Amino acid sequence: MSLLKTQIKGNYVIGDAEAVSALYDAGGFGRPRDSSLQLRFTEAAYLLSRNKIEIFKNGKETDFDSFIQFAAQQEEFFELKYIVYKDLKERGYYVQSSATDFRVYPRGSKPGKGSAKSFVFVRSERVPITLLELTALINEAQNVRKQFILAIVDEESDITYYDVKRADAVGSFEGEMPVPFLPEVKNKPSKAVLFKERIILADKEKADLLYKRSFFGKMMDEERLLLSLPEALYLAENNVLELFGMNGEKLSDEEFSKSASLIDSEFPRKYTIYKELKEKGFVPKTGFKFGTHFRVYRKVETLDKIPHSEFLLSVVPLEYEFKLPATSGAIRLANSVRKRMIYAADLGNKREYIEFERIKM
Numbered sequence: 001m002s003l004l005k006t007q008i009k010g011n012y013v014i015g016d017a018e019a020v021s022a023l024y025d026a027g028g029f030g031r032p033r034d035s036s037l038q039l040r041f042t043e044a045a046y047l048l049s050r051n052k053i054e055i056f057k058n059g060k061e062t063d064f065d066s067f068i069q070f071a072a073q074q075e076e077f078f079e080l081k082y083i084v085y086k087d088l089k090e091r092g093y094y095v096q097s098s099a100t101d102f103r104v105y106p107r108g109s110k111p112g113k114g115s116a117k118s119f120v121f122v123r124s125e126r127v128p129i130t131l132l133e134l135t136a137l138i139n140e141a142q143n144v145r146k147q148f149i150l151a152i153v154d155e156e157s158d159i160t161y162y163d164v165k166r167a168d169a170v171g172s173f174e175g176e177m178p179v180p181f182l183p184e185v186k187n188k189p190s191k192a193v194l195f196k197e198r199i200i201l202a203d204k205e206k207a208d209l210l211y212k213r214s215f216f217g218k219m220m221d222e223e224r225l226l227l228s229l230p231e232a233l234y235l236a237e238n239n240v241l242e243l244f245g246m247n248g249e250k251l252s253d254e255e256f257s258k259s260a261s262l263i264d265s266e267f268p269r270k271y272t273i274y275k276e277l278k279e280k281g282f283v284p285k286t287g288f289k290f291g292t293h294f295r296v297y298r299k300v301e302t303l304d305k306i307p308h309s310e311f312l313l314s315v316v317p318l319e320y321e322f323k324l325p326a327t328s329g330a331i332r333l334a335n336s337v338r339k340r341m342i343y344a345a346d347l348g349n350k351r352e353y354i355e356f357e358r359i360k361m
Contacts, residue, residue, distance in 0.1 A: 118149050
């Protein structure tokens with residue numbers, strides 16, 4: 001049986017009506033256009049490697065090596081896209097090229113017979129991706145109710161797939177701690193003092209309530225509670241504490257925030273996220289041991305049996321770039337301790353919570 005003849009035209013490889021029947025109808029390759037078939041270069045390269053088509057350029061047949069060299073000059077990161085396309089096809093998926101690199105159909109479905117389930121975007125491990133670029137891609141997938149998958153190709157051409165989504169877009173992104181505070185901690189604000197990096201509350205009764213009932217801070221001794229900067233400001237804003245400097249002057253919330261920002265330059269954006277997490281009923285605590293800003297609990301009922309935290313969270317600025325080797329390490333660590341990995345950013349009018357989950361295709 002003779003191979004199907006196709007020819008390069010612009011950014012496509014074009015087949016005739018016979019190709020529509022043999023390739024699109026039977027295998028979901030390409031897109032029919034005016035009694036012809038348009039194949040993207042990745043699709044054409046795959047079919048050429050499988051001896052399904054012949055490709056002609058300016059009337060002359062081209063072999064596989066010549067074709068992929070040509071395609072790589074026309075399409076950025078063509079070789080990476082081909083690696084991912086080939087991997088997905090060999091896993092039994094129907095795949096179509098698209099603006100987000102690929103649309104992937106669930107098993108049992110294919111182009112013309114059902115809807116794609118996922119958008120797959122291909123990236124080299126060496127090329128960072130900005131927060132704004134990532135959120136735009138998630139928006140594109142979310143607007144048409146598709147899963148967004150980031151396919152990272154490393155130096156040895158291995159592929160790691162990540163399901164990337166808004167943590168608060170699917171299911172409940174809510175904690176289970178009582179909000180607002182227990183009434184007994186708000187009867188009268190207690191004095192707390194800002195030292196160099198810590199705030200100390202020397203009110204035994206309130207310290208016990210805040211620590212044992214709401215999991216704030218850490219006991220310094222039987223009478224005193226050590227509080228982090230975000231915890232102290234949150235308690236002050238909610239009329240649980242009055243904050244003072246070591247020389248006895250009372251600090252307004254604004255004055256405390258300025259002092260905290262001198263101690264920790266990331267304090268303003270970290271506090272914005274901390275406050276929202278608290279208001280959602282979560283318990284955010286430091287994530288230093290995991291290399292993140294916070295580890296976050298959904299509920300802590302008793303200090304005698306503290307549950308595993310639900311997720312790790314890093315707060316990032318609007319202009320943040322995800323360096324993919326570092327991001328991969330953070331996700332692997334989170335997964336290894338049975339936690340989700342979330343990145344949070346304050347966009348001014350709203351907060352973004354982006355979750356990465358390593359998946360198997």
